[in-house]
Amino acid sequence: MANLIDIYHKLLEHFGEQGWWPAETEFEVIVGAILTQASSWTNVEKAIENLKSEGLLSPEALLQASEEKLRRLIKPVGYYNAKTLKLKRFVEFLHENYEGDLDKLFDRDTEKLRLELLSVWGIGQETADSIILYAANKPTFVIDAYTKRIMSRLGLVNEDTTYSDLKKFFELQLPGDLEIYKEFHALLVELGKNYCKTKPLCGKCPIRDICAEWKSSSKRN
DNA sequence: GGCCAGGACACCA
DNA sequence: TGGTGTCATGGC
Numbered sequence: 001m002a003n004l005i006d007i008y009h010k011l012l013e014h015f016g017e018q019g020w021w022p023a024e025t026e027f028e029v030i031v032g033a034i035l036t037q038a039s040s041w042t043n044v045e046k047a048i049e050n051l052k053s054e055g056l057l058s059p060e061a062l063l064q065a066s067e068e069k070l071r072r073l074i075k076p077v078g079y080y081n082a083k084t085l086k087l088k089r090f091v092e093f094l095h096e097n098y099e100g101d102l103d104k105l106f107d108r109d110t111e112k113l114r115l116e117l118l119s120v121w122g123i124g125q126e127t128a129d130s131i132i133l134y135a136a137n138k139p140t141f142v143i144d145a146y147t148k149r150i151m152s153r154l155g156l157v158n159e160d161t162t163y164s165d166l167k168k169f170f171e172l173q174l175p176g177d178l179e180i181y182k183e184f185h186a187l188l189v190e191l192g193k194n195y196c197k198t199k200p201l202c203g204k205c206p207i208r209d210i211c212a213e214w215k216s217s218s219k220r221n
Numbered sequence: 222g223g224c225c226a227g228g229a230c231a232c233c234a
Numbered sequence: 235t236g237g238t239g240t241c242a243t244g245g246c
Binding site: 038039040042043046075076077078079080081082083 | 240
Binding site: 032033034036037038039040041042043044078079082086121122123124125126127130142144145146147185186188189192193197198199 | 224225226227228229230
């Protein structure tokens with residue numbers, strides 16, 4: 001049975017360091033985390049660039065911006081009506097409870113921070129954990145659709161494992177190391193994008209030798 | 222032209 | 235608590 005540390009090192013060797021999150025500021029991480037919900041990162045990059053060119057990548061600027069303007073600027077990500085509201089709800093929350101200061105929000109223990117983030121409309125578990133890990137720089141493992149699919153195909157967890165169970169699965173096996181958490185999640189996304197898609201592309205997958213799905217499918221052929 | 226992308230929420234039983 | 239519909243653009 002393969003363990004997570006082995007998988008981590010194999011992915012790191014194959015893909016190299018990912019250096020996530022791709023953003024210049026903590027606030028940009030948060031905006032990106034919201035915008036990338038069920039959207040491709042290439043589209044998010046366009047929207048971020050639009051916001052940046054209008055000087056809107058700060059909590060205060062976003063708070064003041066009109067919804068109409070936001071909708072127009074983030075249009076490339078899709079779901080722009082909903083995501084405009086999500087961005088607005090977050091900066092309103094930050095303004096009303098933390099004087100618009102991210103440091104004050106992040107100056108809480110991880111569990112309280114997580115609950116605070118989850119109380120904001122539009123921020124679910126994955127987005128909250130992404131913000132905690134990549135913006136607040138606190139070790140919490142991020143689970144996404146790729147992670148779930150990969151772990152399931154490897155045969156390490158059941159297909160219908162919940163978010164929190166899968167999160168525990170990682171956190172109990174890995175050392176609580178911030179950099180490993182950051183890098184591992186990024187590597188899993190890279191693996192997912194390149195090989196472990198809805199339709200598997202196992203050809204050159206770096207960990208197909210330990211994949212239960214691959215073993216059973218190659219046996220069939 | 223269909224499928225999919227670094228989810229979350231509302232509504233229903 | 236689980237299952238389904240909705241949100242929507244852009245790349246392949």
